[in-house]
Amino acid sequence: MDREPGLSVRLKLAISYAGFLMVAGVFLLVAAWIGLMQFRSGGVVIMTTTYTFPHLLWRSFAPVAAAVMAFLLVFGLVGGWILAGRMLDPLRRITEATRVAASGSLSHRIRMPGPKDEFRELADAFDAMLAQLETHVAEQQRFAANASHELRTPLAITQTLLDVARNDMTHDNDVLVDRLRAVNTRAIDLTEALLVLSRANQRSFSRERVDLSLIAEEATETLLPLAEKNGITIETSGEEAPTVGSPALLLQLTTNLVHNAIVHNLPDAGQVWVTTSVDTPTVVLTVENTGERLAPHVISTLVEPFQRGSERVRTDNHSGVGLGLAIVKSITRAHDGTLTVTPRPEGGLRVTVELPAD
Template identity: 40%
Template sequence: MRPTIRLRLTLLYAAAFFLAGAVLIAVMYFSLEHWLGRRPHGGAQVIVREYLAEPQLRGRMNAVDRLASAVGAQAEAERQATLHAMLGWSLAALGAVGVAATGFGWLLAGRVLAPLQQITATVRRVADHSLHERIALGGPRDEITDLADTFDAMLERLDRSFDSQRRFVANASHELRTPLAINRTLIEVALDQPGAPESLRQLGTTLLAVNGRHERLIDGLLVLAGSEQRLIERRYADLAEIARHVAGLAERQAQEADVEVRTVLGSAPVAGDPVLLERLVHNLIDNAIRYNHSGGWVDVRTEKAGRQSRIVVDNTGPEVPDYDIDGLFEPFRRLTGTTRRAEPTSTRGAGLGLSIVRSVVQAHGGSVTAAARSSGGLRVTVVLPAAGSRDAVGASAQRR
């Protein structure tokens, strides 16, 4: 486990306290030693000599010297004992007070870092739900308050930017879809005329295919732009039910491409946007059918494993180079090479299928990976957080 800032601050505070205490004890020790060394402890020897140097005691000078030396030795022993006692008690006091100071430093670090925890919690909520919330940190004007204000200004700019993007997408959807719908209607009316020559019918069919491809491109771009955000509202959905529905709709496309769609659908509950989840599964299966070969197959499997729900789509098809895997999830990227695809050129996709899958997965807080199969084709695995019961998801949505 990596050390937190609070732990590092506490350790730094404790280290500084013990270092300062050790320096203070050293200064006191040498000062006391110097002061005791300047005391006339040898004066006891002088007094003893003067007292015993009386005329009647002059014959006993050897005894006097021995007594004076003993008194000096006793004084030195008492001096050393005083220094050792002072050092021992000082170190013991430093240890006891240091432990208390470390606990106080832990509480103080938590108090100082509390605004940072508030900033982190708010930023996480904003990242998971909406950009409309602000930190709005109160208190004195200091570096932490400046940091919170900087985050608020950044969130304000991001909020305006995404609002502008959503408005642009809404306007673009109207401005781009309307002329394409008019073109499609005009072409269909022209093709329905009884006396239309065969050349006109061929041209109209080609124009309808091109117009349809442009419509799919616009729809894909709109879904891609709309799924870039985290979801505000989540509803209960089962990937197994969605995959069963989408696989049924894809049967005709699979038959035309001579591809078999096989399913093994176990319950895989999630909480999210059912419309986006259906688009996710549709793109996975559609991509697996398009990038396949005649007589191939597509396997769709859903399951729940612990706290995760998965959908795995395997398909036969051309060999996929390893260096192409990462680029498959980028917009307008297709597989390199000229291997035959199970689709006519006029109905080929816009290159947004897997990029939309990645955006939808990220909006639901999941992950998506792709791996090339050794015999050709691709395996795409989508992992999403598993949901509880339908009632639990509904209660969670009401609390939001």
């Protein structure tokens, strides 16, 4: 925004300080003059001349008053300028940090020294904001790089298959078509997952009353054939858990959790538990599964985009796109909830989603 040039805040404060001293000086001199006049009216005679006492008093008082006012003016301007500079120094540092951040550098921090006051609270809040922005930008950059890599992979495979088919005219076209179809399906799944993730991050969805228990039942019924195919038993239980949100996104969240619990499970006789409950003022969705014991460093990476967890055992050939729990995390955050991922002592994973109760 273009603005007309004006006086600096420091100069305004200096002038205000000097003006305050001048007004105080005027009142002081008036009080002194009134006191001297009352002293004369009390009957004390200081000297005898042809002039009356008030005239003599004024002739001696006026130069002193002028000198005092001049001194107060200079002292007020100089002192006000120095004091204003010291008071506004934290604001200057904040302004410089803002300009550095505006140039694209988010690693700079103010780190204002001294005890807490309004300026230092502002500086600390600004540092916290920069830290969050830096983390968010870094996450977005990693996500963009990973997404580009993941999207390039099916395109590169498609190009390779087409090149092989062109160079080898005797190649079985049915095999080529099946492979191209599988690669294309994976690319579509990845694109749809990215769209869901973007929609959740932008919170561009309508909200309505949703019962998580019904959502859990629907997701379980949808994935039951996959569970039976892999010898996984699913148990669904719990009470009505009303919340407010997007039915489609919450169904996607629950489906992702149940799907992960099925495909990352024991090779034989695995189990999945899906439960809902009310823990005022929140409703809770918990999905647990059996499986191998997971290292702590694996747990911490599972909710990051495109992190599949190299130590997790898979029960089928569903490779996924590496966005399952990342989408769960984004949907949970978009609904003002919390996501907790913890390993089960006996092996497997426990994922808990808490959302505000309706």
